Amino acid sequence: MKITFKHISILLTLAVFAFVGLTSCNDPNQTGWEFAPNMYNSRAYEAQTQWKENMINPHGMNMRLPVKGTIARRNYKTSFLQDDSTVVNDLMIYTINKDSISISERVLVNPIPWSDQAEEDGKVLYERYCQHCHGASGAGDGKVGAVYKGVPNYSSDAYKNLNDGHIFHVITHGKGRMWPHAAQLTPEERWKVVHYVHRLQLGN
Numbered sequence: 001m002k003i004t005f006k007h008i009s010i011l012l013t014l015a016v017f018a019f020v021g022l023t024s025c026n027d028p029n030q031t032g033w034e035f036a037p038n039m040y041n042s043r044a045y046e047a048q049t050q051w052k053e054n055m056i057n058p059h060g061m062n063m064r065l066p067v068k069g070t071i072a073r074r075n076y077k078t079s080f081l082q083d084d085s086t087v088v089n090d091l092m093i094y095t096i097n098k099d100s101i102s103i104s105e106r107v108l109v110n111p112i113p114w115s116d117q118a119e120e121d122g123k124v125l126y127e128r129y130c131q132h133c134h135g136a137s138g139a140g141d142g143k144v145g146a147v148y149k150g151v152p153n154y155s156s157d158a159y160k161n162l163n164d165g166h167i168f169h170v171i172t173h174g175k176g177r178m179w180p181h182a183a184q185l186t187p188e189e190r191w192k193v194v195h196y197v198h199r200l201q202l203g204n
């Protein structure tokens with residue numbers, strides 16, 4: 001075969017492509033060509049990621065300072081107004097770790113004094129958030145519980161003496177196969193449910 005100028009130019013073109021192809025991936029920080037960049041870098045301002053200067057917010061940052069008056073979670077106190085209009089503060093100690101149920105048992109005492117009303121409120125909440133698993137009488141025989149399995153009976157020997165802090169901790173953080181309910185119930189509501197669980201522990 002006669003090598004013509006055309007052949008040489010084709011070979012050269014291939015060589016250039018091969019060279020570019022082999023060398024362009026050498027820089028580990030170079031992500032290369034992006035087919036759809038907005039799939040990698042959000043066009044919206046994301047608080048937790050930032051890939052270019054924000055032209056609107058102070059300091060060019062997406063993340064903003066908390067608004068004035070914001071209270072750090074560890075300093076957060078909730079309060080509860082009693083019937084005689086005195087105020088109880090600090091319904092929950094937020095710093096108790098979910099793995100430290102024994103601390104909750106020792107230090108947490110229900111700050112909402114028992115009353116018919118508090119227990120009645122707790123009952124309504126229990127019916128909404130617990131009964132489908134734990135059953136109307138707390139025997140672990142709710143309709144969901146029958147399928148979910150392993151729901152204990154509050155009045156059995158192992159459970160009838162669980163105290164305020166223990167039950168509050170379980171509602172807040174969950175335990176074993178039971179999921180946490182802190183997102184569903186405020187601390188005040190959880191303490192009311194605790195009153196009602198104590199009623200069910202009596203088993204009558």
Ligand code: HEC
Nearest residue numbers: 129130133148150151152167170171175176177178181193
């Ligand atoms: C989806 C079903 C389900 C729901 C809803 C549920 N629980 Fe449970 N609960 C369980 C199961 C299962 C266990 C046994 C956990 C384990 O030991 O693995 C349990 C255990 C408990 C215990 C005993 C914890 C211990 O020390 O062993 C308490 C107290 C309790 N639940 C209270 C509640 C209260 C109060 C609510 C409502 C706010 C609630 N649960 C909602 C399934 C549920």
